[in-house]
Amino acid sequence: xxxxxxxxxxxxxxxxxxxxxxxxxxxxxxxxxxxxxxxxxxxxxxxxxxxxxxxxxxxxxxxxxxxxxxxxxxxxxxxxxxxxxxxxxxxxxxxxxxxxxxxxxxxxxxxxxxxxxxxxxxxxxxxxxxxxxxxxxxxxxxxxxxxxxxxxxxxxxxxxxxxxxxxxxxxxxxxxxxxxxxxxxxxxxxxxxxxxxxxxxxxxxxxxxxxxxxxxxxxxxxxxxxxxxxxxxxxxxxxxxxxxxxxxxxxxxxxxxxxxxxxxxxxxxxxxxxxxxxxxxxxxxxxxxxxxxxxxxxxxxxxxxxxxxx
Amino acid sequence: xxxxxxxxxxxxxxxxxxxxxxxxxxxxxxxxxxxxxxxxxxxxxxxxxxxxxxxxxxxxxxxxxxxxxxxxxxxxxxxxxxxxxxxxxxxxxxxxxxxxxxxxxxxxxxxxxxxxxxxxxxxxxxxxxxxxxxxxxxxxxxxxxxxxxxxxxxxxxxxxxxxxxxxxxxxxxxxxxxxxxxxxxxxxxxxxxxxxxxxxxxxxxxxxxxxxxxxxxxxxxxxxxxxxxxxxxxxxxxxxxxxxxxxxxxxxxxxxxxxxxxxxxxxxxxxxxxxxxxxxxxxxxxxxxxxxxxxxxxxxxxxxxxxxxxxxxxxxxxxxxxxxxxxxxxxxxxxxxxxxxxxxxxxxxxxxxxxxxxxxxxxxxxxxxxxxxxxxxxxxxxxxxxxxxxxxxxxxxxxxxxxxxxxxxxxxxxxxxxxxxxxxxxxxxxxxxxxxxxxxxxxxxxxxxxxxxxxxxxxxxxxxxxxxxxxxxxxxxxxxxxxxxxxxxxxxxxxxxxxxxxxxxxxxxxxxxxxxxxxxxxxxxxxxxxxxxxxxxxx
Numbered sequence: 001x002x003x004x005x006x007x008x009x010x011x012x013x014x015x016x017x018x019x020x021x022x023x024x025x026x027x028x029x030x031x032x033x034x035x036x037x038x039x040x041x042x043x044x045x046x047x048x049x050x051x052x053x054x055x056x057x058x059x060x061x062x063x064x065x066x067x068x069x070x071x072x073x074x075x076x077x078x079x080x081x082x083x084x085x086x087x088x089x090x091x092x093x094x095x096x097x098x099x100x101x102x103x104x105x106x107x108x109x110x111x112x113x114x115x116x117x118x119x120x121x122x123x124x125x126x127x128x129x130x131x132x133x134x135x136x137x138x139x140x141x142x143x144x145x146x147x148x149x150x151x152x153x154x155x156x157x158x159x160x161x162x163x164x165x166x167x168x169x170x171x172x173x174x175x176x177x178x179x180x181x182x183x184x185x186x187x188x189x190x191x192x193x194x195x196x197x198x199x200x201x202x203x204x205x206x207x208x209x210x211x212x213x214x215x216x217x218x219x220x221x222x223x224x225x226x227x228x229x230x231x232x233x234x235x236x237x238x239x240x241x242x243x244x245x246x247x248x249x250x251x252x253x254x255x256x257x258x259x260x261x262x263x264x265x266x267x268x269x270x271x272x273x274x275x276x277x278x279x280x281x282x283x284x285x286x287x288x289x290x291x292x293x294x295x296x297x298x299x300x301x302x303x304x305x306x307x308x309x310x
Numbered sequence: 311x312x313x314x315x316x317x318x319x320x321x322x323x324x325x326x327x328x329x330x331x332x333x334x335x336x337x338x339x340x341x342x343x344x345x346x347x348x349x350x351x352x353x354x355x356x357x358x359x360x361x362x363x364x365x366x367x368x369x370x371x372x373x374x375x376x377x378x379x380x381x382x383x384x385x386x387x388x389x390x391x392x393x394x395x396x397x398x399x400x401x402x403x404x405x406x407x408x409x410x411x412x413x414x415x416x417x418x419x420x421x422x423x424x425x426x427x428x429x430x431x432x433x434x435x436x437x438x439x440x441x442x443x444x445x446x447x448x449x450x451x452x453x454x455x456x457x458x459x460x461x462x463x464x465x466x467x468x469x470x471x472x473x474x475x476x477x478x479x480x481x482x483x484x485x486x487x488x489x490x491x492x493x494x495x496x497x498x499x500x501x502x503x504x505x506x507x508x509x510x511x512x513x514x515x516x517x518x519x520x521x522x523x524x525x526x527x528x529x530x531x532x533x534x535x536x537x538x539x540x541x542x543x544x545x546x547x548x549x550x551x552x553x554x555x556x557x558x559x560x561x562x563x564x565x566x567x568x569x570x571x572x573x574x575x576x577x578x579x580x581x582x583x584x585x586x587x588x589x590x591x592x593x594x595x596x597x598x599x600x601x602x603x604x605x606x607x608x609x610x611x612x613x614x615x616x617x618x619x620x621x622x623x624x625x626x627x628x629x630x631x632x633x634x635x636x637x638x639x640x641x642x643x644x645x646x647x648x649x650x651x652x653x654x655x656x657x658x659x660x661x662x663x664x665x666x667x668x669x670x671x672x673x674x675x676x677x678x679x680x681x682x683x684x685x686x687x688x689x690x691x692x693x694x695x696x697x698x699x700x701x702x703x704x705x706x707x708x709x710x711x712x713x714x715x716x717x718x719x720x721x722x723x724x725x726x727x728x729x730x731x732x733x734x735x736x737x738x739x740x741x742x743x744x745x746x747x748x749x750x751x752x753x754x755x756x757x758x759x760x761x762x763x764x765x766x767x768x769x770x771x772x773x774x775x776x777x778x779x780x781x782x783x784x785x786x787x788x789x790x791x792x793x794x795x796x797x798x799x800x801x802x803x804x805x806x807x808x809x810x811x812x813x814x815x816x817x818x819x820x821x822x823x824x825x826x827x828x829x830x831x832x833x834x835x836x837x838x839x840x841x842x843x844x845x846x847x848x849x
Contacts (some may be wrong), residue, residue: 031732031736082357163571269693
């Protein structure tokens with residue numbers, strides 16, 4: 001397995017380099033710069049501002065020096081948040097996004113698996129139709145509708161929860177987590193139902209039942225392992241996406257995570273922060289895809305690491 | 311399957327318990343210790359709170375709590391009041407101002423505040439390497455612009471000197487009647503030299519002196535806490551010279567960006583004041599006769615720029631026709647709905663007592679006639695005109711309405727092009743448009759901040775328009791001491807502007823937001839600038 005992991009890590013390096021290069025090029029080509037504003041600045045002021053960030057140096061020097069600094073862990077200073085390093089901005093926001101994403105995943109997994117597995121066991125009954133209809137609803141209703149509706153009900157009319165903000169308390173976390181997790185729960189429900197139905201029709205399940213094993217044992221020891229395969233494949237990139245932060249949910253609930261930085265930094269032409277976020281997100285996607293593949297191989301006795309390594 | 315049902319019930323119950331078991335932690339007007347807290351929706355995370363570097367309104371709201379300038383003002387009528395200077399005298403030629411600094415004024419760490427702090431701060435904002443975007447506010451001072459551009463290297467030649475610890479003298483290039491109002495702007499406010507230089511050089515942009523653990527200020531509040539994108543908290547500064555005036559103990563600034571989220575926070579009582587209000591909510595609050603809705607004139611004009619360097623906008627008759635053929639009141643009443651005022655002039659009416667006598671009008675027949683004179687009878691033969699705006703719902707709605715008006719009233723076809731903010735700024739700067747949406751907020755209460763935009767080649771011009779007579783009038787006004795004569799020059803200048811129309815004024819801005827009636831002492835002025843030390847909160 002370690003050879004496999006090493007192989008995947010080595011493969012990731014050129015990918016990250018390409019990501020860095022393309023992002024750098026796009027940011028330099030895009031019209032508009034970090035210091036453009038409605039009140040035009042004079043050329044002298046613009047030059048002075050650019051000098052603070054090294055933007056006045058030739059492009060190839062900026063490219064290589066930023067790369068070298070990034071390898072040392074120095075991702076530079078943001079132009080939008082003066083005096084703040086990218087590392088500081090990301091490390092302050094990341095734990096909050098992680099907590100939000102983590103809670104959303106737990107909610108998504110819990111309700112999704114519950115609904116999907118129940119539906120597969122009670123196929124074509126109400127216990128199948130109702131969860132799947134709710135799941136369809138969850139997939140179709142966008143977060144920017146679900147979030148405000150939940151806020152209207154639970155914060156404004158019932159007064160049980162705050163409308164926005166983030167602190168250590170559970171009350172600030174529950175609505176955003178549900179909003180973010182709902183769509184994922186819906187996908188997981190449908191995927192797990194499909195996966196379980198496939199597994200449940202297999203011969204070895206019939207054998208287990210014929211042998212007289214209890215329904216719980218058949219389910220948890222034998223069926224579930226195979227049934228959640230599609231969920232795990234889905235989870236890899238989904239978790240990366242969740243953890244990179246949901247722009248919409250963080251905006252609706254005023255959560256100081258890293259979700260909105262990814263979009264906003266590009267719109268602000270904040271080169272350092274955009275680059276930092278892009279590299280971070282790439283790292284996450286590569287990492288989670290690798291973890292999800294490892295988990296799949298581990299689960300499925302038909303696959304092996306050595307085969308995958310070839 | 312009992313397991314599943316049991317689990318669901320248990321889970322939901324525990325969530326409900328967690329929600330209702332503890333009381334909603336909404337920020338009330340007072341902390342548990344009885345201190346008065348003002349919660350503000352501030353619109354965006356500030357880029358910085360360094361007075362010499364900050365440019366935006368969210369920044370200025372926080373800086374207003376932390377710092378104070380040479381002079382202050384009455385929020386009711388914007389009249390000048392003493393600030394860090396208790397008095398000032400002007401020379402006979404009106405070019406020299408001598409300020410007497412306040413006795414016993416201190417920074418929040420107890421360090422005495424002296425005239426040297428003022429001189430240092432202005433040297434800082436004018437430093438060529440700092441790159442302050444508001445350095446131009448002090449260009450009325452002798453050699454300030456030259457020093458900022460690196461043409462004059464010796465600071466002692468600049469007309470801003472601390473004669474001694476208590477006297478600060480300013481030498482202007484020419485009599486400038488609005489000089490004191492320039493000093494209302496936070497970019498001219500002082501910074502603590504001993505702290506700035508402890509953490510960096512005078513012209514280092516990313517100097518961490520503003521961090522909560524480092525910062526020291528001279529205003530009614532000090533910075534207690536700054537969590538990026540989450541919350542900025544300031545608390546009363548007992549060493550402020552007028553500390554007994556401040557009734558509010560703590561102010562929380564929330565960087566809420568979503569308009570809808572902000573309005574919900576206001577409704578639930580979590581904030582007392584919003585940054586703005588979603589357009590569709592204005593009617594809701596108006597129909598409830600709410601005291602919370604604040605809609606007052608603001609020192610700014612919403613307008614379109616014409617690119618006069620290429621056809622068809624190079625023809626003034628076409629530009630005049632477009633201006634005559636629209637209905638501004640329809641826009642403000644039905645589209646923006648925020649109490650905006652149709653603009654018949656470029657400088658908002660009654661700006662420091664100035665109102666342009668030349669006014670625009672609306673007349674479809676006249677518009678048609680002008681268009682025909684220009685050779686485009688009923689709009690025939692006119693190339694399609696492209697209207698550029700930055701992506702935003704309100705700008706789109708206005709553009710669509712005007713597109714409709716031009717088509718219906720005079721047969722002119724206008725296509726719409728929207729771009730993301732930075733791209734739009736770039737296009738506008740490069741004159742890559744026929745018509746471009748624009749807005750301008752005055753930096754200070756004087757017609758000059760609006761009219762000097764359109765001098766030939768000026769950075770804010772961006773229309774390609776150039777008129778030597780206009781340039782001469784603006785130039786002469788900048789050295790005219792007599793207010794009456796000065797305003798006459800502006801009248802003539804604005805007459806040229808509104809005749810040749812390189813721009814199309816549409817409406818005067820309003821400041822629009824929600825403010826709880828628990829806040830006492832909130833004033834309306836055209837700068838929408840309030841000072842926290844004059845406020846109180848009803849329990």
